[in-house]
Amino acid sequence: MSDYLKKSKKYKGYHYSVLKPEMIQYLHEKTLEMIKIIIPIFEKNNIRYMICGGTLLGAVTTGHFIPWDDDLDICVLEDDYEKMRRCLINDVPDWMIVQCRETEPHYYHGWIKVRDKRSKVYPCEKEYGCNGVWIDIYKLTKIKQKNVSYLITKEHLDYLIRRYKGKCINFKELISRIHSNNLIFNIIIEKIKLLFSKDNADTYIIWSASKILIEPKWCFPSSTVEFEGMKLKSFHKATTYLRRHYGDNYSKLPPDEMRRVGINNIEVAKND
Numbered sequence: 001m002s003d004y005l006k007k008s009k010k011y012k013g014y015h016y017s018v019l020k021p022e023m024i025q026y027l028h029e030k031t032l033e034m035i036k037i038i039i040p041i042f043e044k045n046n047i048r049y050m051i052c053g054g055t056l057l058g059a060v061t062t063g064h065f066i067p068w069d070d071d072l073d074i075c076v077l078e079d080d081y082e083k084m085r086r087c088l089i090n091d092v093p094d095w096m097i098v099q100c101r102e103t104e105p106h107y108y109h110g111w112i113k114v115r116d117k118r119s120k121v122y123p124c125e126k127e128y129g130c131n132g133v134w135i136d137i138y139k140l141t142k143i144k145q146k147n148v149s150y151l152i153t154k155e156h157l158d159y160l161i162r163r164y165k166g167k168c169i170n171f172k173e174l175i176s177r178i179h180s181n182n183l184i185f186n187i188i189i190e191k192i193k194l195l196f197s198k199d200n201a202d203t204y205i206i207w208s209a210s211k212i213l214i215e216p217k218w219c220f221p222s223s224t225v226e227f228e229g230m231k232l233k234s235f236h237k238a239t240t241y242l243r244r245h246y247g248d249n250y251s252k253l254p255p256d257e258m259r260r261v262g263i264n265n266i267e268v269a270k271n272d
């Protein structure tokens with residue numbers, strides 16, 4: 001079992017079979033409909049993107065969705081990220097929402113989600129105005145290798161603070177999580193380490209929950225992969241990235257008990 005699956009087991013507690021087939025079908029059809037709107041916006045505005053995560057895994061192995069996957073994964077270069085956010089807010093149709101702190105006051109994720117307004121997934125974030133089927137759009141950032149540990153630790157702290165400010169956790173829980181993860185101490189230690197580090201090599205990081213590191217030579221020039229009949233862009237060395245993310249046996253189906261999604265129900269508006 002890859003390290004990814006071991007880590008996933010800790011926070012993904014729902015087996016895909018608990019979802020009715022029509023729910024999985026709606027999820028895949030709706031996210032595919034959304035990506036067919038998003039990608040032309042990217043292309044029109046010269047926004048550099050790459051599909052990643054489970055979407056790329058499905059594209060490389062079968063050309064289709066992983067049967068139990070619950071979203072679509074895209075990353076956009078940091079230099080294009082703000083332009084991407086503005087373009088999507090301006091151009092997506094009314095049944096979609098670009099979920100960020102501008103459009104969702106309590107939003108705490110470190111990346112943008114594009115959601116379907118006509119559905120609701122469970123479990124959901126009760127503070128959010130929209131909890132529909134989604135596409136994740138992560139930021140792909142170039143950083144110095146020596147800064148990796150510090151930046152990841154700091155992002156963990158920033159994430160908890162965003163959740164507190166968004167009224168998704170209370171002050172007691174905020175302090176408890178900071179303390180249990182030794183975040184303040186670890187940030188200080190990582191900052192001190194930077195004073196002595198001479199590693200100035202560049203790396204890329206996808207600011208997803210997994211925070212995967214990608215060597216620059218793996219990224220460019222981008223390649224083209226087929227996914228559900230679409231030609232989409234991804235990493236220059238897509239299979240090397242997949243090995244980093246999912247392990248050497250990335251193309252082998254995981255055991256049944258590990259085929260998990262993060263949701264256990266979908267409600268769909270009757271007129272959709």
